[in-house]
Amino acid sequence: MKKPFRLRFEAKKNRLKRHADEVLREIGRALLLTGGIAAVTALLLFGFDLTIRSSTLSIRETVVRGCKELTEKDILTLAAIRPAANILTLNPDAIARRIRTNPWIREVFIGREFPDRLVIVIRERKAVxxxxxxxxxxxxxxxxxxxxxxxxxxxxxxxxxxxxxxxxxxxxxxxxxxxxxxxxxxxxxxxxxxxxxxxxxxxxxxxxxxxxxxxxxxxxxxxxxxxxxxxxxxxxxxxxxxxxxxxxxxxxxxxxxxxxxxxxxxxxxxxxxxxxxxxxx
CATH class of the missing domain: 3.40.50.11690 (Cell division protein FtsQ/DivIB)
Incomplete structure (x- = not known):
């Protein structure tokens, strides 16, 4: 009776060992995947930070089209775009909302022309x-x-x-x-x-x-x-x-x-x- 018991014990111990090895391998894979994701995320954040700090994407020219009653200066004043703003981090909707506060404005379209030009197209109301x-x-x-x-x-x-x-x-x-x-x-x-x-x-x-x-x-x-x-x-x-x-x-x-x-x-x-x-x- 002792021999079969010893055999069952050895078999069970081997199964536990194999299961522990599989668990350790899974943990290793998970750690490796987590580390890879963290590394890629850090790299992307670093790249994004470099991009938004880069002077290459700073707005150097703002073009205004469609002015009749209003002037280009009027539109730029309403737009309130800070000097050397980054073209990627700009909020076009916020700029359009500020421009639409003038009663002459019917529609506003904001476009980006990379790397450094912002285009503002307005459609004015026509007084009849x-x-x-x-x-x-x-x-x-x-x-x-x-x-x-x-x-x-x-x-x-x-x-x-x-x-x-x-x-x-x-x-x-x-x-x-x-x-x-x-x-x-x-x-x-x-x-x-x-x-x-x-x-x-x-x-x-x-x-x-x-x-x-x-x-x-x-x-x-x-x-x-x-x-x-x-x-x-x-x-x-x-x-x-x-x-x-x-x-x-x-x-x-x-x-x-x-x-x-x-x-x-x-x-x-x-x-x-x-x-x-x-x-x-």
């Missing part, structure tokens, strides 16, 4: 009119959004939209119709020359009236502006023959069956403070 509201004039974009109050340094040569804000409430529908009318007039080739538009006046009962710097007042109503303006062709030709185009004229185009023309002797309206030469209030 001025809106009279709350005792001041506000710049409107093509979507009818007032994005900036006109200040003393602003000199946009734009028509003024009046009568569209009543008791603090803006008539959005008439604002959009006014803007659509102005955009149409800017490119229209099939209507007579009426001069530059100085004012578009809105009335909730009578619709839109258009004033020009030549003295015309065109009553247009609420719709069909293109066809109504085309009806001016024979009227303006007749007024030209009668030498009546130089006075202040009120032309009512609302009635589809007739056109009423009245000559009015009126004084030129007073201009608002800070308005340009084409503002009419």
């Amino acid at each position: 009119a001025l809106l009279q509201k709350q005792g001041g004039l506000y710049l409107l974009d093509s979507n009818g959004a007032p994005f900036k109050r006109m200040e003393s340094g602003d000199e946009p040569n734009l028509p003024v939209l009046t009568g569209l804000v009543r008791e603090g409430i803006t008539d959005e529908a008439l604002v959009m119709k006014s803007i659509a009318l102005l955009i149409y007039l800017a490119d229209a080739k099939d209507i007579p020359a009426i001069g530059a538009v100085s004012e578009v006046h809105g009335n909730e009962t009578f619709g839109l009236s258009l004033f020009t710097e030549t003295g015309l007042c065109l009553q247009l109503g609420f719709d069909g502006y293109e066809n109504k303006l085309k009806r001016l062709i024979p009227v303006m030709a007749d007024l030209d023959r009668k030498n009546m185009k130089t006075g202040f004229l009120l032309i009512d185009l609302n009635d589809p069956t007739k056109i009423n023309v009245q000559q009015r002797n009126i004084l030129e309206p007073a201009r608002p403070v800070g308005a340009g030469k084409r503002y009419r209030m």
